[in-house]
Amino acid sequence: MNYLKDKKILLIITGGIAAYKSLELIRLLKNKGSEIKTVLTKSGKEFVTPLSITSLTQNKVYEELFDSNSEAEMDHITLSRWCDVILVSPATANSISKFSYGNAEDLASTLVLASDKKVILVPAMNVRMWMHQATQENVSKLLNYGYLCVGPEIGEMACGEYGKGKMSEPTKIIEFLNNFFSEQKTISKKKLKAIVTSGPTKEYIDPIRYISNNSSGKQGYEIAKSLIKNGIETTLISGPTNLPDPRNLKLIKVQTGEEMYEETKKNLPVDIAVCAAAVGDFKISKFQKKKIKKQDKINLELEKNRDILNFLSTHNFLRPNLVIGFAAETNNIIENAEAKISKKHCDWIIANDVSKSEIGFDSDFNEVSIIYKDKNKKNELISKRNKSEIAEEITKRILANFNT
Numbered sequence: 001m002n003y004l005k006d007k008k009i010l011l012i013i014t015g016g017i018a019a020y021k022s023l024e025l026i027r028l029l030k031n032k033g034s035e036i037k038t039v040l041t042k043s044g045k046e047f048v049t050p051l052s053i054t055s056l057t058q059n060k061v062y063e064e065l066f067d068s069n070s071e072a073e074m075d076h077i078t079l080s081r082w083c084d085v086i087l088v089s090p091a092t093a094n095s096i097s098k099f100s101y102g103n104a105e106d107l108a109s110t111l112v113l114a115s116d117k118k119v120i121l122v123p124a125m126n127v128r129m130w131m132h133q134a135t136q137e138n139v140s141k142l143l144n145y146g147y148l149c150v151g152p153e154i155g156e157m158a159c160g161e162y163g164k165g166k167m168s169e170p171t172k173i174i175e176f177l178n179n180f181f182s183e184q185k186t187i188s189k190k191k192l193k194a195i196v197t198s199g200p201t202k203e204y205i206d207p208i209r210y211i212s213n214n215s216s217g218k219q220g221y222e223i224a225k226s227l228i229k230n231g232i233e234t235t236l237i238s239g240p241t242n243l244p245d246p247r248n249l250k251l252i253k254v255q256t257g258e259e260m261y262e263e264t265k266k267n268l269p270v271d272i273a274v275c276a277a278a279v280g281d282f283k284i285s286k287f288q289k290k291k292i293k294k295q296d297k298i299n300l301e302l303e304k305n306r307d308i309l310n311f312l313s314t315h316n317f318l319r320p321n322l323v324i325g326f327a328a329e330t331n332n333i334i335e336n337a338e339a340k341i342s343k344k345h346c347d348w349i350i351a352n353d354v355s356k357s358e359i360g361f362d363s364d365f366n367e368v369s370i371i372y373k374d375k376n377k378k379n380e381l382i383s384k385r386n387k388s389e390i391a392e393e394i395t396k397r398i399l400a401n402f403n404t
């Protein structure tokens with residue numbers, strides 16, 4: 001199905017040898033019924049001419065930040081508000097670097113910084129430029145900000161070298177854009193809502209002392225941010241963490257498992273529940289209102305805490321369509337996660353190995369396995385990567401779940 005009809009695409013052409021491919025891209029987009037406006041960087045103009053672009057788009061080519069011929073003289077704002085998506089194709093190492101540092105020194109970089117739209121990069125450069133740590137860090141930073149990336153591909157380059165850095169073919173970019181708009185349509189049609197629980201809980205013994213765990217809350221926060229970025233209305237219910245408050249979502253801060261349970265209950269119904277919090281399994285049977293005096297020995301009586309995942313999964317009327325639990329395991333990860341699915345009645349378990357110090361609890365990285373209740377679906381391993389990238393992968397699967 002063609003989701004590109006009547007879409008407004010702002011194409012930024014930067015100064016790479018593959019710029020000529022963007023002319024073919026414009027032609028294909030026009031065939032699909034999209035409207036295209038183009039920004040050409042100064043270096044981009046060395047590779048393609050404004051005349052050839054205008055002939056294809058039937059629209060003016062924008063080149064200057066300070067353009068006295070422009071009616072509003074605020075093209076960086078008007079263009080970024082006009083479009084449905086910004087496509088940077090080809091995206092040079094230089095422009096990627098500028099975007100990642102928030103530079104605003106020409107029309108392209110200023111409008112990307114001023115934009116409230118998704119930015120899709122189509123990187124194209126020499127293999128060494130692409131593999132350079134600086135470029136890799138810049139791209140990874142932009143992906144964390146929610147930018148999307150098509151390619152680059154492996155192949156022979158214009159300079160005669162071979163490797164990763166080749167611009168994706170226009171047909172592949174069209175396919176990517178079509179999927180992008182198809183997902184957007186489904187989301188806006190359904191207006192999905194989600195709850196994410198995150199962080200540890202503190203189970204108080206007396207007003208000062210408590211039992212807690214090492215959860216940093218990072219993975220849950222990243223999932224909430226990624227859901228928001230993808231248009232899902234999200235409530236984040238967080239135990240005590242040191243993380244900055246994410247924007248554009250409803251954030252509820254709690255201390256105990258009991259409070260987390262109450263807030264979860266209050267914020268139903270939702271379509272999706274992601275229970276990433278490490279809720280203490282036990283709470284203190286008798287909370288002491290006054291500080292317990294120092295003594296040689298003390299017996300603490302613990303009892304089972306609220307089981308939020310099980311509560312959501314078995315709710316008669318308000319069960320979310322998709323209930324996802326997390327399992328932090330130190331051994332037999334898959335078997336334990338499968339057992340947890342049948343015990344808790346949730347749909348997916350996302351399991352990670354917390355015995356590995358380089359991933360899991362306090363790390364910025366994670367490696368997870370997704371175990372599905374639906375036995376027609378194969379378990380999946382998402383190999384070690386940044387927690388924000390893990391979150392994007394999980395979100396992708398959540399969206400796909402609602403598209404089918």
Ligand SMILES: Cc1cc2nc3c(=O)[nH]c(=O)nc-3n(C[C@H](O)[C@H](O)[C@H](O)COP(=O)(O)O)c2cc1C
Binds near residue numbers: 041042044093129
């Ligand atoms: C012949 C030639 C080809 C180039 N090809 C590329 C390229 O494919 N990718 C890239 O990142 N830079 C390439 N460059 C370097 C960029 O043109 C240069 O970094 C420029 O500053 C990019 O500016 P822009 O990002 O504002 O368009 C090339 C330079 C020359 C002279």
